[in-house]
Amino acid sequence: MIELLAVKKAFNQGRSNEYWALNGIDLRIEAGRVTALRGPSGSGKTTLLTLIGCLARPTSGRVRLKGEDISGLPERFLTEIRRQTFGFIFQQFNLIKGLSALENVILPALPTGRPRRELVARAEALLAQLQLSHRAAARVEWLSGGEQQRVAIARALINDPEVIVADEPTANLDTVLSGEFMVILESLSAAGKTVLLSSHDPLVVESPVVHRVIAMRDGRLVDL
Amino acid sequence: MRIWLEKQLHLIDFTLASLARRKSKNIGLLAVYALLVFALASVGLFANALRSEASFVLASSPEVILQRLVAGRHDLIPPGYLEKIGRIRGVQKQEGRLWGYYYDAVVKANYTFMARPAEEIAPGSIAIGATLARLRGLAPGNVISFRAYGGKLFTFRIASLLSPDAELLSADLVLLAEADFRAFFDYPAGHYTDIALSVANPQEVRNIAGKLSQALPDSRPILREEVLRTYQSMFDWREGIMLTILAGAIFAFIILAWEKAAGLSAEERKEIGILKAIGWETGDVIRMKLWEGLLVSLAAFLIGFIAAYIHVFYCGASLLEPVLKGWSVLYPRFTLIPAVDGMQVASLAFFTIFPYCAAVLVPIWRAAITDPDSVMRA
Known part of the structure; x- marks a missing residue:
């Protein structure tokens, strides 16, 4: 489903502090499977996720989504693909404070222009699915870490994307909550979603829910 | 068209929710903004009404x-x-x-x-x-x-x-x-x-x-x-004096508005990054902020103008009377005939709403074009 060919990514290119986060990545990610990127901090996991999730463009190389080269597309088209195809779960959850859980969930769908009633119904269904209906009207800063993450998951699913991208999803969770997250992950996989996540948490990468683990170090893929 | 409209409604909804989140800051700004519009509109409406009153009264005087x-x-x-x-x-x-x-x-x-x-x-x-x-x-x-x-x-x-x-x-x-x-x-x-x-x-x-x-x-x-x-010139002159006095307040407000609009807080920048990461386009962010500017300035204009209208035509413009009527001891008491000059209202609306929206746009443009991956790297 997603294919990367000789992908490189540099930050501050041409300056004294030039840094190559990715140094030639060739990778295929299969649809409907849970793939984990594993590696120490600075190995390039997050950068790779941003390129796959259309949050950034590679400095060189190609990224293909369902056979289409998306690495050189203008921002507007990348945004459209990002909105339709990818749902993001960030390490810090990145919810917008002051808004309710429900309002946070519908945020990615606002630019689509779908009727509000439809968006609210979908958001309520997702929150119910994640056992969070009773907290729908609560401001996100009043929620516990686990609840915040479930709101972030519901938000990632509001546009019914094919791919879920999760960056270090258990980094801010205790063991019990991490276990709960893995259960949700399993259900997403069972629902046919392609899941791509980065983690160095053994609870995640060694879980039977994860179909494939890709190891990274210094911006390259390494053999396990 | 329906989708476009729905999208704008969503953006307005989100903007209102955003404004409500920073309630005290935005209410403070709105109050100062409305006060300025009130002062400017009061001077304009009162001077205009006095001019109309003078024309009306002098119409029956000898040629x-x-x-x-x-x-x-x-x-x-x-x-x-x-x-x-x-x-x-x-x-x-x-x-x-x-x-x-x-x-x-x-x-x-x-x-x-x-x-x-x-x-x-x-x-x-x-x-x-x-x-x-x-x-x-x-x-x-x-x-x-x-x-x-x-x-x-x-x-x-x-x-x-x-x-x-x-x-x-x-x-x-x-x-x-x-x-x-x-x-x-x-x-x-x-x-x-x-x-x-x-x-x-x-x-x-x-x-x-x-x-x-x-x-x-x-x-x-x-x-x-x-x-x-001569009457017109006299009222113009008095209006000019009032506006000169108000110029200080206008400049103070411009500084305040620029500070507020231009100085995006770290939290606001982060929010823009989040919105972009979850699928908002640069244009959506700019439109959302433009709605914010428009709603704040329009609300301030309406509140200020309506308050000025009530002040001038229902409360006898008690705050401006000594300067604009110009009698030292014998202040005439008369009900002004509500006279609103469309051009005057349009000019006031333009000069109060447009600069604020423009002040909002520049910093937002800079923030909105930042890469959405900054959220992941933060």
Whole structure:
């Protein structure tokens, strides 16, 4: 489903502090499977996720989504693909404070222009699915870490994307909550979603829910 | 179209929710903004209404007033002038007027005394302006004494109060019989203060003024349109003074608005990054912030303007009265006819709404074009 060919990514290119986060990545990610990127901090996991999730463009190389080269597309088209195809779960959850859980969930769908009633119904269904209906009207800063993450998951699913991208999803969770997250992950996989996540948490990468683990170090893929 | 509309509604919803999140900050800004619009709109509405009031009142005044000058100063009209004017074609009616000023030390105010024919005011009686009556606590039937410049005391009975409709002009007016006027000011018989002329054809006013200057070289014809223009200039000048005083407040607000609009907080920047990461386009973010600017400035404009309207037309513009009406002691009390100049409203709306929206746009543009992956790297 997603294919990367000789992908490189540099930050501050041409300056004294030039840094190559990715140094030639060739990778295929299969649809409907849970793939984990594993590696120490600075190995390039997050950068790779941003390129796959259309949050950034590679400095060189190609990224293909369902056979289409998306690495050189203008921002507007990348945004459209990002909105339709990818749902993001960030390490810090990145919810917008002051808004309710429900309002946070519908945020990615606002630019689509779908009727509000439809968006609210979908958001309520997702929150119910994640056992969070009773907290729908609560401001996100009043929620516990686990609840915040479930709101972030519901938000990632509001546009019914094919791919879920999760960056270090258990980094801010205790063991019990991490276990709960893995259960949700399993259900997403069972629902046919392609899941791509980065983690160095053994609870995640060694879980039977994860179909494939890709190891990274210094911006390259390494053999396990 | 429906999707576009729905999208704009979503953006407005989100904007309102965002504004509500920073309630105290935004209410503070809105209050200052609305106060500024209130001050500017009050000055504009009041000056405009005064101009309209003056035009309305002066509409029934004589077309030409003739004064005599001696050494460039206003002097009395000697006998024989009225007859000379009667021979000029186009003059429908001419009337010698008697008026003068009187300083009342009791209330430290100047009154305007004006003589009227005996059929209008009986000798020994006077009719006074409503403001003067209020100030001296007078009512019809009361008696009041004035000491003439010659030292002699004159006592008059209040016959009536002048119509409050023309209080702008009649605030300080005292009407009395011609014989009383001449006796009070020791005015020589046959002399007048000036002459009021009615002209049959309004197109001919300037020609007649020219003929008057030729026939009576020591006189000065004053046209009604000139009086009106003088009033307009006077109100323009006072409005200008008020706006100059307000300029400081305007600049202070510009600094505040720029600070607020331009200085995006770290939290706001992070939120923009989140919105972009979850699928908002740069354009969506800019549109959302433009809605924010528009809603804040429009709300401030409406609140400020409506408050100014109520202040000027229902509360008598009590905050501006001393400066714009311009009477030192005798403030006329009159209800202004609501007169709103569309162009004035449009200009005020443009100069209050547009700069704020523009101030919002520049920093947002810079923040909105940042890469969405900054959220992942943060």
